Amino acid sequence: xxxxxxxxxxxxxxxxxxxxxxxxxxxxxxxxxxxxxxxxxxxxxxxxxxxxxxxxxxxxxxxxxxxxxxxxxxxxxxxxxxxxxxxxxxxxxxxxxxxxxxxxxxxxxxxxxxxxxxxxxxxxxxxxxxxxxxxxxxxxxxxxxxxxxxxxxxxxxxxxxxxxxxxxxxxxxxxxxxxxxxxxxxxxxxxxxxxxxxxxxxxxxxxxxxxxxxxxxxxxxxxxxxxxxxxxxxxxxxxxxxxxxxxxxxxxxxxxxxxxxxxxxxxxxxxxxxxxxxxxxxxxxxxxxxxxxxxxxxxxxxxxxxxxxxxxxxxxxxxxxxxxxxxxxxxxxxxxxxxxxxxxxxxxxxxxxxx
Amino acid sequence: xxxxxxxxxxxxxxxxxxxxxxxxxxxxxxxxxxxxxxxxxxxxxxxxxxxxxxxxxxxxxxxxxxxxxxxxxxxxxxxxxxxxxxxxxxxxxxxxxxxxxxxxxxxxxxxxxxxxxxxxxxxxxxxxxxxxxxxxxxxxxxxxxxxxxxxxxxxxxxxxxxxxxxxxxxxxxxxxxxxxxxxxxxxxxxxxxxxxxxxxxxxxxxxxxxxxxxxxxxxxxxxxxxxxxxxxxxxxxxxxxxxxxxxxxxxxxxxxxxxxxxxxxxxxxxxxxxxxxxxxxxxxxxxxxxxxxxxxxxxxxxxxxxxxxxxxxxxxxxxxxxxxxxxxxxxxxxxxxxxxxxxxxxxxxxxxxxx
DNA sequence: ATGAAAGCGCTAACAG
DNA sequence: CTGTTAGCGCTTTCAT
Numbered sequence: 001x002x003x004x005x006x007x008x009x010x011x012x013x014x015x016x017x018x019x020x021x022x023x024x025x026x027x028x029x030x031x032x033x034x035x036x037x038x039x040x041x042x043x044x045x046x047x048x049x050x051x052x053x054x055x056x057x058x059x060x061x062x063x064x065x066x067x068x069x070x071x072x073x074x075x076x077x078x079x080x081x082x083x084x085x086x087x088x089x090x091x092x093x094x095x096x097x098x099x100x101x102x103x104x105x106x107x108x109x110x111x112x113x114x115x116x117x118x119x120x121x122x123x124x125x126x127x128x129x130x131x132x133x134x135x136x137x138x139x140x141x142x143x144x145x146x147x148x149x150x151x152x153x154x155x156x157x158x159x160x161x162x163x164x165x166x167x168x169x170x171x172x173x174x175x176x177x178x179x180x181x182x183x184x185x186x187x188x189x190x191x192x193x194x195x196x197x198x199x200x201x202x203x204x205x206x207x208x209x210x211x212x213x214x215x216x217x218x219x220x221x222x223x224x225x226x227x228x229x230x231x232x233x234x235x236x237x238x239x240x241x242x243x244x245x246x247x248x249x250x251x252x253x254x255x256x257x258x259x260x261x262x263x264x265x266x267x268x269x270x271x272x273x274x275x276x277x278x279x280x281x282x283x284x285x286x287x288x289x290x291x292x293x294x295x296x297x298x299x300x301x302x303x304x305x306x307x308x309x310x311x312x313x314x315x316x317x318x319x320x321x322x323x324x325x326x327x328x329x330x331x332x333x334x335x336x337x338x339x340x341x342x343x344x345x346x347x348x349x350x351x352x353x354x355x
Numbered sequence: 356x357x358x359x360x361x362x363x364x365x366x367x368x369x370x371x372x373x374x375x376x377x378x379x380x381x382x383x384x385x386x387x388x389x390x391x392x393x394x395x396x397x398x399x400x401x402x403x404x405x406x407x408x409x410x411x412x413x414x415x416x417x418x419x420x421x422x423x424x425x426x427x428x429x430x431x432x433x434x435x436x437x438x439x440x441x442x443x444x445x446x447x448x449x450x451x452x453x454x455x456x457x458x459x460x461x462x463x464x465x466x467x468x469x470x471x472x473x474x475x476x477x478x479x480x481x482x483x484x485x486x487x488x489x490x491x492x493x494x495x496x497x498x499x500x501x502x503x504x505x506x507x508x509x510x511x512x513x514x515x516x517x518x519x520x521x522x523x524x525x526x527x528x529x530x531x532x533x534x535x536x537x538x539x540x541x542x543x544x545x546x547x548x549x550x551x552x553x554x555x556x557x558x559x560x561x562x563x564x565x566x567x568x569x570x571x572x573x574x575x576x577x578x579x580x581x582x583x584x585x586x587x588x589x590x591x592x593x594x595x596x597x598x599x600x601x602x603x604x605x606x607x608x609x610x611x612x613x614x615x616x617x618x619x620x621x622x623x624x625x626x627x628x629x630x631x632x633x634x635x636x637x638x639x640x641x642x643x644x645x646x647x648x649x650x651x652x653x654x655x656x657x658x659x660x661x662x663x664x665x666x667x668x669x670x671x672x673x674x675x676x677x678x679x680x681x682x683x684x685x686x687x688x689x690x691x692x693x694x695x696x697x698x699x700x701x702x703x704x705x706x707x708x709x710x
Numbered sequence: 711a712t713g714a715a716a717g718c719g720c721t722a723a724c725a726g
Numbered sequence: 727c728t729g730t731t732a733g734c735g736c737t738t739t740c741a742t
Contacts, residue, residue, distance in 0.1 A: 010483075012735060023713045028737060038711060053474075053506060055481035060735035062414025063718045068484070070464070077457070085450035088443060088644065095440035102432070102467050107479075109425070110453060110463040124462075126410035128365075129423070151408060234648060263648040270650050289441065293589065293618040295625050295650035367719060378729045383721060391727060415719035418734045 011054045019052075020045050031056060067131050069106045071316065072124040073097055075136040077112035085112075087232065089258065089286050089305075090136065093158065096309025097134060104313060118144050122153050132316045134158070138169075138202065156315045158308065160202045161327050168325040170311045174203050177301040177332035178210025179217075181255050181283045184299070184334055186218050188281050188341035190253035194244065196237055196265060197257025198229040204257050207285065211255060225249050232257075234264035241268035252280060253340075259284035259291045259300055266294065266339065281340040287333075296338030304330050366409045374407075375400050386411060422486050424461045426671065427479040428452055430491040432467035440467070442587065444613060444641045444660075445491065448513065451664025452489060459668060473499050477508050487671045489513070493524075493557055511670045513663065515557040516682050523680040525666045529558050532656040532687035533565025534572075536610050536638045539654070539689055541573050543636050543696030545608035549599065551592055551620060552612025553584040559612050562640065566610060580604050587612075589619035596623035607635060608695075614639035614646045614655055621649065621694065636695040642688075651693030659685045 017024045022041065029037045030045035058068060073094060085091070094110070101108050109130055113121050118141050124130040132154035138145060142162055148155060149166040157169045185193050193215075199208040208227065215222045226249065230236045237256065244251060245268070256262035262284030266276055274280050276296055284291060287302035307330055315325035336342055372379045377396065384392045385400035404410075413423065428449060440446070449465070456463050464485055468476050473496050479485040487509035493500060497517055503510060504521040512524040540548055548570075554563040563582065570577045581604065585591045592611065599606065600623070611617035617639030621631055629635050631651055639646060642657035662685055670680035691697050 014735085024735090025714080025737080026712060029712085032737080036711065041711085053477065053481060055478060057417075057735055058482040058484045059414045059417025060718090061737085062412070063418055063720085063735080064737050065718070066737090070484075085453050086447075086644075088446070091443070091446040091450055092441075094449075095446060098440050098465060098467065108465045110465060112453065112457050122408070123410060126408060127413040129413045129425075234644070260645070260648075263645060266650065267648040267652065289443070289589070290615070290618055290645050293615075293622040295621065297622070369719085379719090380721075380730080381728060384728085387721080393727065396727085412719055415734090416721085418719080418736085419721050420734070421721090 010057075011052060012057070013054075016045065016049055016052070016054055020048055062128060068129065070109050070124075070130045071101055071106045071313070072109045072111055072130040072133040073136065074111045074113050074121045074133055076115050076118070076139045076141070078115060088260065088288055089303075092288065092305050093136065093308060096305045097312055098309075099306070100309045100313035104317060106313075115139065115141075121155075122148055122151070125153055125155075132156075132320055134312050134316060138162070154316065154319050156312050156319065156325065158312060160206060161329060162202070165327070168315050168319065168327050170308055170315065170328045171203070171330065172303045172308075172332050173329045174206035174332075175210040175213070177285060177303070178207035178255075179214045180210070180332060180334040181207075181285065181301050182211040182214035183218070184336065184340060184342075185253040185255060185281050185283060186214065186220060188253075188277070190281050191220060192223065192249070192251045193226060193253040193255055194241075194251045195227045195255050195257075196230055196240065196261050198231055199227065200229065207257060223249065226251060230261070232261070234260050237261040237264040238268045241265045242272070245269075245272050245274070254280060254282045256282070256284050259286045259288045259298060262298055262300070262339075263290075263294060266298070276339050277341050283340055287335055291335075292337065294339070299337045299340040300335050302333040302335050304333075365412075366407060367412070368409075371400065371404050371407070371409055375403055417483060423484065425464050425479075425485045426456055426461045426668070427464045427466055427485040427488040428491065429466045429468050429476045429479075429488055431470050431473070431494045431496070433470060443615065443643050443645075444658075447643065447660050448491065448663060451660045452667055453664075454661070455664045455668035459672060461668075470494065470496075476510075477503055477506070480508055480510075487511075487675055489667050489671060493517070497557075509671065509674050511667050511674065511680065513667060515561055516684060517557060520682070523670050523674065523682050525663055525670065525683045526558065526685065527658045527663075527687050528684045529561035529687075530565040530568070532640060532658075533562035533610075534569045535565070535687060535689040536562075536640065536656050537566040537569035538573070539691065539695060539697075540608045540610060540636050540638055541569065541575060543608075543632070545636050546575060547578065547581060547604070547606045548608040548610055549596075549606045550582045550610050550612075551585055551595065551616050553586055554582065555584065562612060578604065581606060585616065587616070589615050592616040592619040593623045596620045597627070600624075600627050600629070609635060609637045611637065611639050614641045614643045614653060617653055617655070617694075618645075618649060621653070631694050632696050638695055642690055646690075647692065649694070654692045654695040655690050657688040657690050659688075 013024050013027050017027045030042045098108050135157045138159040146166045159169050159171050161169055195211055197204045199205045212222055228240050230240045254265050256265055262282055266282050269280055276282050284298050284300035287300045291298040291300050311328050318325045368379050368382050372382045385397045453463050490512045493514040501521045514524050514526050516524055550566055552559045554560045567577055583595050585595045609620050611620055617637050621637050631637050639653050639655035642655045646653040646655050666683050673680045
């Protein structure tokens with residue numbers, strides 16, 4: 001009768017204990033740095049564990065009540081569209097959140113949530129795989145997000161501040177940003193400004209509001225024909241500008257809802273021989289890293305992505321610590337570069353801020 | 356004597372069992388869709404659990420041997436530099452991996468590993484928080500990565516194929532890419548090509564090899580002065596080009612190790628009045644989304660990011676299934692746009708491929 | 711300063 | 727088909 005072939009199972013605490021000639025509890029104490037344990041024993045055990053690459057099983061630790069130091073980052077996901085994982089702004093936001101989480105010693109679990117079964121955003125928390133969730137974007141789920149808050153799930157949201165909001169959100173002051181952008185274009189002499197972006201999305205709608213407010217503040221009539229609701233797809237922006245160039249209406253400036261769209265628009269203008277900013281001024285939104293290296297360098301409205309990442313993480317951790325977390329509206333900054341004319345005419349000087 | 360305030364602890368299986376008037380095992384079976392269980396009971400229990408938002412505790416499940424369906428994505432992290440979380444190429448790669456993982460039903464745990472304690476890459480696996488790891492980039496850790504392989508950690512690596520490699524890697528054919536890039540520049544008339552990138556990194560070294568091979572193949576002497584080892588920081592590239600412009604040596608083309616560096620170099624050229632491609636041709640590497648919208652549109656060598664994400668995930672899963680996974684060299688594609696001259700001179704026609 | 715022993719919440723034999 | 731029971735690998739009293 002052959003002996004059972006020794007199944008080379010994963011190393012566990014009992015093995016370390018045997019090798020160190022101590023009890024399992026002593027190993028546990030050594031590894032968790034328990035105070036009353038002779039420094040010598042502790043040292044010896046830790047060294048042994050390290051040299052054997054032993055690590056405590058996370059599942060067993062969880063069962064003993066220990067929380068994983070993991071934060072989930074969830075984003076609504078459209079199977080056909082796959083927008084977020086391709087969008088540089090969202091990716092950059094994930095990066096900023098990642099940086100902030102590293103600084104606070106957490107790890108980051110990414111989950112893509114199909115719009116259909118939105119309730120899955122809470123799954124990692126319910127199964128205790130994470131201590132809380134950062135949700136990227138509200139989309140059309142405002143009510144369901146409120147429901148999560150009622151259930152006591154710890155989470156914060158990147159997005160617009162909405163009416164009757166029971167949860168903590170962090171987002172840019174899009175209305176201010178839109179106001180700044182259009183104000184700057186008008187100061188450079190623009191009168192017919194194309195708004196390139198889809199105002200059916202809440203954040204774009206706010207930028208559009210700011211845009212209209214800036215026109216109003218300067219006594220310029222707005223032309224609905226100039227609002228072109230393209231999706232966040234560079235190719236679509238490019239084609240839209242080509243169409244406008246071919247069939248009108250005329251325009252002397254473009255306010256694009258993102259830098260990517262602005263760059264695509266500039267490419268269309270360059271292809272048709274229009275000069276930026278002499279013939280057409282262009283302003284973007286976001287201030288992605290490459291805006292500064294564009295030709296001409298792109299004037300834009302900066303969103304504070306790093307600030308957003310930190311704020312989201314801060315607020316989530318505050319919540320977890322039992323504190324209340326206020327929603328935050330991050331200020332936007334006008335970054336003037338070469339794609340707009342900055343020579344403002346005397347007498348047309350605008351108010352500095354939109355309130 | 357007041358009764359103990361009922362601690363509202365997390366809902367657990369016993370609660371569901373009590374409410375459904377069945378035993379705990381029945382609940383367990385219902386939720387895990389056990390075959391022999393009356394469909395009616397099963398249905399009833401599942402509904403109850405769902406309505407109470409009950410989810411099985413992941414820690415307890417792990418203890419019973421169930422694996423979390425989580426894959427870790429690790430990248431070497433330089434605390435001062437923070438390159439990866441900012442780099443569009445790496446972010447895009449993370450996105451591509453994320454897409455592939457979603458398709459296979461896994462979730463993604465992001466971990467940043469400081470170059471110092473590289474051994475932490477294995478931690479999530481050792482603690483059983485993940486079933487395997489995708490490591491982004493080898494940096495200077497080749498030997499330690501080999502050591503991980505010896506220990507039997509399941510992982511795959513995005514990076515170069517190196518000598519004496521005990522692990523599975525997926526990476527672009529950098530030598531081919533370098534060959535294509537420089538070949539194309541020479542065909543456009545370039546003779547003095549700046550190589551902008553740090554050949555001490557394995558992947559850049561291979562691109563540099565291809566660069567030199569292309570020069571050799573066309574009988575052009577290479578000038579070591581023209582290899583400028585800048586790090587992956589656009590500002591550094593910009594300053595390097597400014598320095599070159601000011602103090603020489605002369606050059607008539609730039610081969611940048613990434614599109615970001617190429618764009619920064621173009622910005623420096625534009626600022627000094629040099630025309631691209633008439634005075635200086637520029638070619639990049641990666642083909643990030645914005646390359647096409649640059650002015651002029653950037654000629655570049657495309658890396659197949661989506662293919663890379665899929666390949667990395669495929670190979671990791673194959674490994675986990677006990678199969679062997681071959682390393683993969685992804686072909687690169689020359690994408691000719693406006694930043695180079697494509698008029699090749701007869702008689703200088705190169706071989707189509709580098710072998 | 712260390713060891714023995716009782717669970718943590720769940721799953722899977724093994725009974726019935 | 728459903729219930730009873732014995733652990734999974736660890737932490738933490740309680741004892742020594």
